[in-house]
Amino acid sequence: MAELRGCVFPEDLLYHPETHLWFAPEGEGCYRVGVTPFGVAIAGEILLFTAKPEGLQLTAGRAFGLLEAGKTVFPVKTPVAAELLGGNPALADSAAAMNVDAYASWLVRLRVAAPEPGVLLPWAAARAGIEAQMELWRFDELASFQAPLVGAGAREI
Template sequence: MAELRGCSYPEDLRYDAANHLWFAAESDDIWRVGVTPFGIAIAGEILLFTAKPAPRALNAGRAFGLLEAGKTVFPVKTPLDAELVEGNAALADSASLMNTDPYAAWLVRLRIPAADAAAHLLDWPAARIAITAQMDLWHFDDLRSFRPPLLGEGAKGLRA
């Protein structure tokens, strides 16, 4: 398990650094998807997740569900074409497990062809570089000391 500024990252997973998602292969084409610890930190305390109904074809950039953190609702988007196979219905009542164990609280299962996953999802060494750049933009030095910016403090939490 790698650690980056207080956030743990299993080295055997794949990542979408831009959307703060992790992908765990369950078979050649089924992937369990969740939010990274850094993604949770910048969103604030996660309360609920509601997946779109499955099965459903999704184009890259389309939302597969909504994540509620405080008084903000975020669409969670797939970085590549996929089929939504299943949403984690348990998170619709409470997604608090995401705040304490982000790798146990998966959001959805997506069907992604193996070649597409290999071409678009980052392995840990590549993800580490991209996540570090994102952390720098957010002025994220350490998980324990980071406080997400209030709305209006700047786009994507970027501060001058």
């Protein structure tokens, strides 16, 4: 298990640094998808997650659900073309469990036909991109990080 700035990153998962998502392979192109601890931290306290309808065909960049954190609702977008197999029924009433264990609280299951090379990355390849995102968000350590107000968190690029 890798650790970066107080966030754990299981090395058996794949990551997409820009969206702060993790992908757990289940076989036959299917993945459980969730938000990394870093993604949960920058979102602030997560309250609800609502998945889009099962069977929906998604193009890369399309939302598979809505995440509510504090007073903000934002779309969670897939970085790959996929079929939405369904949302996590354990999050139907509350997604607060994500604040405690980001890896036990997956969002959706997706069937990915053929991910483009370099999109879903193993930990060793994703580390630099995740660290770059942490720099943008002024994220030094999970234990001391305070989620910024919307629009006030990231450094100017």
